[in-house]
Amino acid sequence: MPQHTQITRVCRDCDGFATAAITTGTRHRDGTRVTLRVACPACKGTGLTTPAGVVRAGR
Template identity: 75%
Template sequence: MPQHDPAARVCRDCDGFASVAITTGTRHRDGTRVTLRITCPACKGTGIAPTARLVRVGR
């Protein structure tokens, strides 16, 4: 398990593991497993929490 920099803001949705490979259970003809590569939609695969943006509303 990788060690995180304490100053970096780790994404709370993926806990810093931004990309994963999931096996579907089926196999290709050569015997290897079919995998899906998924990236975290919150941090878009960076592993770092997105920064909050301040928006002024009103006058």
């Protein structure tokens, strides 16, 4: 069967999962864990990339 192509451009670095929550190991007073939210540096947290023709080049 033929495969359908994606309409949106998913980021190659994060594969569309642009933000990750990382636990630090410490806990808040209520017992929940302290987490840091880290965004993908390539797509800046959007999960998508812009096509090469859309990117502005030059002055």
